[in-house]
Amino acid sequence: MKKQRCFWCLGDALYEKYHDEEWGVPVRDDATLFEFLVLETFQAGLSWITILRKRENFRKAFDNFDYKKIASYDETKIASLLQDAGIVRNKLKVRATVTNAQAFLSVQKEFGSFSDYIWGFVEGQPIKNRVVNYKDAPATTQISDALSKDLKKKGFKFVGSTVIYAHMQATGMVNDHEIDCFRYDEV
Template identity: 55%
Template sequence: MEIKRCPWAKKDIDIEYHDNEWGKAVHDDNKLFEMIILEGMQAGLSWNTILNKREDMRLAFDNFNPEIIAKYDIAKKEQLLLNPNIIRNKAKINALVTNAQAFLRIQEDYGSFDSYIWRFVDDQPIINSWTEISQVPISTEISDAISKDLYARGFKFVGSIICYSFMQAIGMVNDHMVWCEQYKMNLG
């Protein structure tokens, strides 16, 4: 019997991500940092490109540890730009460091990034009921608010579309199709 999945999960790497991560609630700050960085790295690229380079980025970016990344200097950034296994975009590499610093400030202000980000949805996932991929929005008023707030706090590459993708990835919103087998598993 064929497993029913959202239509975008076609390749093995997409299926693995769809079935095991996408839309599942994340409350671990290190994982939240990884996902917001990956979403920003994806700007202008396919998510498949990001998934294919994810392990190499984990290695290059010190396992997405914001405390280490926040201290990257010019030499480290130049070294990263020479690494063919990661996204080698100067603006995105600079944003990596800036975002790590801003992330740490939010942790200081709120006790955790988790407390900060989940307050935008009152600590409960938004459950949608889409039947077709065309119904899924690319941004919402909430992603607009998150984007505006993150920019005000010094983040880069956190436009509303990126923030909505981040919300989907970390389970702040369940955008699995109602007929997808993961939909009921992600009802909170």
């Protein structure tokens, strides 16, 4: 029997795999949270499938999303990234990734982990929404607004409320799987 999935991922094997294995699964590992933050940053203004298709290129270009290394990128490394056709070559987003890695380290120092910090906005537990049609899922919430504002105050870039809500969905801080999707109850 064919599995019922969220409508947004249907028809593309990569999208379906991402949906089935990653999207909405609670992530508490700082390295993975940073990876999703980088990918969401680059996704701003583009489709998520575009970023997913380039994910391995991003992984290679950004040293396996190692935020400690990225925080120390110099102008030579930034220039090389801007020549890398495998990623989205947006100067502001590349620079934001370096800035965000530095801010990420500061948050870790202040809170013990980025995970403790970010999950604090949902009191450590995923919010389980009841989305019937993905088109009805919110693009932002009061929580994503507050988190976005706080991240900006901490020096992060490209972390508007829509980007942050997408990050919350991807990392399982909110469960926005459609209620008839097989993953809704699994995550």
